[in-house]
Amino acid sequence: MIGWKPGKMARDALAVLLGGLIAAIWATPIVHRDPCSAIANQTWVSPQNVRACFTSFSVETDIKENIIEVVNKTLAFHTSVNYQRLAPPPFSNDVHEDILADLARISSQKHASDFDFHLDLSRAFKRLNDGHCVYINLCYDYKHVHIAPEAFEVASAEFGEEIEWWQEALPGELKGQLSSLSGAKVLLIDGVDPFVAVNANALITGGYQGYGTRQNSFFSSYNRAETGWVYVMGNFAQQSLPLIDSVILTIQRLGSDKNDTIVLPYRSRISPSASPWRDAASLRVDNCIATNSTNGVDLYAEADVTSDSERRQQPLRIPTIIEVRRRKHHMNALVNAEPQQSGELPPRLTPPSALNGSSGVAQFHMLNDSRTGVLALGSFSASSFKNLQRSLLDGLQGLKEQGADRLIVDVTNNGGGYICIAHWLHRLIAGPKNTTIPQAGLQTQTRAGPLAQFIVQEIASGADPENQLLYNPLNWEFANNTPFPASLDWLYPPVEKIVNRREDAFSQRLGDECQPFETDPPTEALFDPKKVTIVSNGRCESSCSLFSIAMSKEEGTKTVVVGGKADVPQQYCGIVGGQSTRFADIDTEIKTAGLKNHSLAPPDFKTNSIQGITWRLGFGIDDPSRPEEWQDHPADVNLPLTADIVNKPIAIWETVARNVL
Secondary structure, three states, X not given: OOOEEOOEOOOOHHHHHHOOOOOOOOOOOOOOOOOOHHHOOXXXXXHHXXXXXXXXXXXXXXXXXXXXXXXXXXXXXXXXXXXXXXXXXXXXXXXXXXXXXXXXXXXHOOOXXXXXXXHHHHHHHHOOOOOOOOXXXXXXXXXXXXXXXXXXXXXXXXXXXXXXXXXXXXOHHHOOOHHHHOOOEEEEEOOEOHHHHHHHHHHHOOOOOOHHHHHHOOOOEEEEEXXXXXXXXXXXXXXXXXXXXXXXXXXXXXOOOOXXXXXXXXXXXXXXXXXXOOOHHHHHHHHOEOOOOOXXXXXXXXXXXXXXXXXXXXXXXXXXXXXXXXXXXXXXXXXXXXXXXXXXXXXXXOOOOOOOOOEOOEEEEEXXXXXXXEEEXXXXXXXXXXXHHHHHHHHHHHHHHOOOOEEEEEOOOEOEEEHHHHXXXXXXXXXXXXXXXXXXXXXXXXXXXXXXXXXXXXXXXXXXXXXXXXXXXXXXXXXXXXXXXOOOOOOOOOEEEEEOOEEEEEOOOEOOXXXXXXXXXXXXXXXXXXXXXXXXXXXXXXXXXXXXXXXXXXXXXXXXXEOOEOOOOOEOOOOOOEEEEEHHHHHHHHHHOOOOOOOOOOOOOOEOEEEEEEEEEEEOOOOOOOEHHHOOXXXXXXXXXXXXXXXXXXXXXXXXXXXXX
16 A cells, blocks of 8 residues: 555555554364354354354255346446446456356356355456445345454554453464554565465455555555544455455564564454344344345335326326425445444544534644645535535635635545535535536436336326436436426437447436535635645545546646555546445335336345445546546556555645645
């Protein structure tokens, strides 16, 4: 995660990798007739024992067929299926997964256990390197395997009394000296150069098209959450499935010229959100079966007891635009299959008290040069859309009033959120101009498969009188930014394309959905965009990507990626999309439109599963004929990490202010 040189890891960067690796308890797998009862009602267990439980479930043919059918039919709504068969440069080496062909293979393949089937399916989706399009089974995923975060103080706060067990697990003279591992240089992982492990992880982590960003996911980092500053564990410190029991590290501790080789066993921590179980049967019943939130619902089932056919025969009610064209705040957020455990960023690394206007994920600071303001924006989502919108306006105006004429926007580990907040922030910074009015974002398209066309036909005929559905034409505008009429069958005729030698069909282009904003923006730019720098570790997703791309390509804003291997190109943003959604939301559209019994409709999940898709795809700025998802976003500056700045937001901002702005 630093300016790496081939075959050599920078001294301070290794502090990030090992800044608090924790040895777990040596554990021998327990032999038990029911391996799931052996780990019941425990918090920390051996990964071997978790695997023994998971692999004890045989494949149930009807469950496997159900999962394959749901994900197959839901992919008909995913915009990038054919693009992902072979992405164009710069992602041609990173995205080349034919997910439909893989599903056909998995469907016919024999698997030793239900867990092996899940692993095969999960890895197939991860090969898309698309954090919007994933498959998660909560029966298995999110029971995390941990080694500790960067520093001893973080590990102590996160793992509590378990620390004492790990202290005693260290060998020889290191026993009880866990804190001495902080800052150590990692020379070898499992006997080979550390980047062998980094690159192996990058091949299976998924989530990001850019290889450099997937490398960075291996290491620890920070993020501004709504409740405070958090320390984000990297993929080395935690993994989503219990597949690895231990790692052999050769390290050199700070102040020592001696190399230590130690074996660090992993430990599995059962998620606190998991329902308690006694044995294999109760684990399956309480954690693996579909819940009330797994599948969609018919939004009019209780309010309207008339049959679908009767409802279609009733006079069509088309309310006035004032009645139904209410503003909706569409989300574009990561559906992340990676582990999400995080601890608190230590106080010594945390930025000082924020300025007025700060609220939750949006924190404002003024650097000591008295001219550089900072917006630390951890997400484009918050518990209140209106409060986040107001906070961004008040905070930026406050910086300007204090004399700031330069701005750093730190979006490290920003997973996206409200699309219109991305438009809003662009408009606030850049002011009113042709790149922000009438639209500050990208034109988009949805996929126009047959079932999607049927949904729109039903809605245009009156199936959604209260405008609750995603496909309702009243939510969208023509490419010239004029509203669709309520009865418009806007997916007909579909726009036919050939994508990677396959026929495909999409909607017409969609225009703005955010303006006029509910809060009036300033009548002039708050900052010169060319005096703005966007900083991240490349993990800037969805709506964060939409904002960063628009600012970089349209306004000339500089972009900085912190960390990363020096010989690997760094993308300043991750997956772009245009709008993401989930199976449950698509299922709600299908059920409410009265189409659940259609042969193209996916059945309900029988398992406790989540499937994400990209529902809208944004078109490019430099090349409007192609999706922005597949265009290059190279960072202007790759800032190497050193011991002076690693995981220290203020130090990173000051370095950027001196050397980039």
